[in-house]
Amino acid sequence: MTAASAPPMIRMAGVDKFFGPLHVLKNVQLEVPKGQVVVVLGPSGSGKSTLCRTINRLEPIDSGVIEVDGQPLPAEGKELARLRADVGMVFQSFNLFAHKTIVENVMLAPTKVRKIPAAEARKTAMELLERVGIANQADKFPAQLSGGQQQRVAIARSLAMKPKVMLFDEPTSALDPEMVQEVLDVMTSLAKEGMTMLVVTHEMGFARKAADRVIFMADGEVVEDSTPEEFFSAPKSNRAKDFLGKILTH
Amino acid sequence: MSVLTNNLDLFLRAFGQTLQLFAISGVLSLLLGTLLAALRVSPVPVFRAVGAAYVTVLRNTPLTLVFVFFLFGYPLLEIVKIEPYTAAVVALSLYTAAFVCEVVRSGINTVPVGQAEASRALGLTFVQMLGNVVLPQALRSVVPPMTSTMIALLKNTTVASGFAVFQAGTIRDSLSEQGENVLLGLLWVAIGFVILVMPLTYVQQTFEKRWSVAR
Numbered sequence: 001m002t003a004a005s006a007p008p009m010i011r012m013a014g015v016d017k018f019f020g021p022l023h024v025l026k027n028v029q030l031e032v033p034k035g036q037v038v039v040v041l042g043p044s045g046s047g048k049s050t051l052c053r054t055i056n057r058l059e060p061i062d063s064g065v066i067e068v069d070g071q072p073l074p075a076e077g078k079e080l081a082r083l084r085a086d087v088g089m090v091f092q093s094f095n096l097f098a099h100k101t102i103v104e105n106v107m108l109a110p111t112k113v114r115k116i117p118a119a120e121a122r123k124t125a126m127e128l129l130e131r132v133g134i135a136n137q138a139d140k141f142p143a144q145l146s147g148g149q150q151q152r153v154a155i156a157r158s159l160a161m162k163p164k165v166m167l168f169d170e171p172t173s174a175l176d177p178e179m180v181q182e183v184l185d186v187m188t189s190l191a192k193e194g195m196t197m198l199v200v201t202h203e204m205g206f207a208r209k210a211a212d213r214v215i216f217m218a219d220g221e222v223v224e225d226s227t228p229e230e231f232f233s234a235p236k237s238n239r240a241k242d243f244l245g246k247i248l249t250h
Numbered sequence: 251m252s253v254l255t256n257n258l259d260l261f262l263r264a265f266g267q268t269l270q271l272f273a274i275s276g277v278l279s280l281l282l283g284t285l286l287a288a289l290r291v292s293p294v295p296v297f298r299a300v301g302a303a304y305v306t307v308l309r310n311t312p313l314t315l316v317f318v319f320f321l322f323g324y325p326l327l328e329i330v331k332i333e334p335y336t337a338a339v340v341a342l343s344l345y346t347a348a349f350v351c352e353v354v355r356s357g358i359n360t361v362p363v364g365q366a367e368a369s370r371a372l373g374l375t376f377v378q379m380l381g382n383v384v385l386p387q388a389l390r391s392v393v394p395p396m397t398s399t400m401i402a403l404l405k406n407t408t409v410a411s412g413f414a415v416f417q418a419g420t421i422r423d424s425l426s427e428q429g430e431n432v433l434l435g436l437l438w439v440a441i442g443f444v445i446l447v448m449p450l451t452y453v454q455q456t457f458e459k460r461w462s463v464a465r
Contacts, residue, residue: 056371058367058370058371076293078375081370081373081374081375082373083373084370084371084372084373085372085373086373087371088371089368089371091364091367091368091371093364095362095364095365095367095368096368097365097368097369097383097387098365098387099383099386099387108372108374108382108383109372109373109374112374112378112382113372113373113374113378154368157372158371158372161372161373
């Protein structure tokens with residue numbers, strides 16, 4: 001943990017968000033210190049994905065404050081683009097650029113946003129692909145890779161920007177069961193290296209093993225905020241007990 | 251056949267002018283149309299409104315009226331004097347750009363929204379996202395309707411006939427002055443257009459093949 005004076009990496013205060021009449025985030029308070037791995041759990045429709053997407057303003061909020069590394073989220077424009085460059089995001093559906101090869105996918109943002117020369121960006125990209133175990137597929141197109149491989153490329157693509165914090169929006173939910181582990185392994189190694197992470201997931205194993213903290217959401221509210229041990233062994237709220245009962249008995 | 255052979259020089263010069271009108275207006279309308287499409291999908295409401303207004307006005311006005319404005323109306327404003335040929339290029343480009351805009355926009359809409367979200371999440375600006383990620387993918391689905399728009403432009407150049415701009419559409423007038431068989435002459439003009447359009451169809455097939463990527 002960092003010194004008490006350092007601002008939290010993510011701070012959300014009094015955040016409200018509506019989709020039409022639907023109140024999807026209700027007065028959310030959340031502080032994530034630097035280096036912490038937070039797993040967000042909750043039934044579908046609880047607002048956990050929306051929460052994740054508000055942090056880099058892919059979803060604008062209706063009221064409240066969101067700060068990343070002490071800086072409030074700016075309005076849409078160049079300032080926001082600069083801030084997003086420091087916030088990595090991994091999507092449920094990978095969203096690799098379909099018309100670019102694997103290595104080009106990883107190189108694009110460093111060359112365009114950070115203005116890094118192509119040769120250097122390629123070198124870094126290859127190192128990252130090596131790290132996630134896909135260097136031998138560098139010249140293929142995304143559609144030629146399996147889901148698990150695509151998601152590992154997506155993680156490498158985010159890491160290429162050297163982000164301060166990584167957001168994962170259900171990164172394994174679209175994967176075949178046998179491919180989940182390879183993606184979780186990459187995420188676990190990132191967590192061990194001290195990356196600040198906010199992970200929306202249904203993988204309880206990952207939450208137990210890699211998380212410092214578990215947030216449980218229901219109906220747009222943060223219902224529980226505790227350690228994994230405490231949450232899984234002694235959940236306080238009925239909503240959490242009900243949720244855990246449903247997923248642990250099947 | 252004699253109508254053609256006796257007036258080969260006229261036919262060649264006229265179709266040369268048609269090609270030139272088409273090429274210049276084609277390039278200009280592609281550039282302007284793509285810019286308009288970018289306006290119409292931009293996050294800034296004013297830009298979207300400008301793009302939508304442009305398309306509404308230009309697409310809903312008969313091309314002949316656009317010509318009338320630039321050849322007869324515009325000179326009365328006494329801003330910058332332009333030649334009838336230039337006026338024809340301007341009228342064709344502005345008119346066709348409205349159609350190009352809508353074709354490009356429909357192409358943009360075929361690109362999954364996740365592609366734009368991933369670009370934004372990486373810190374790309376709107377222009378970088380459009381130029382590096384969305385437009386290159388939109389191009390694939392745009393080729394057939396864009397070819398149709400360009401073929402329409404090629405044939406629309408003949409509207410300039412009514413405004414004393416020499417091109418293939420005015421061959422009829424020249425033949426008529428010389429007492430040639432006008433209907434036969436027009437048949438050759440039609441054949442000339444078929445010959446000009448065929449390469450466009452070929453270009454379409456080439457691009458469709460080149461840009462068909464595994465999905």
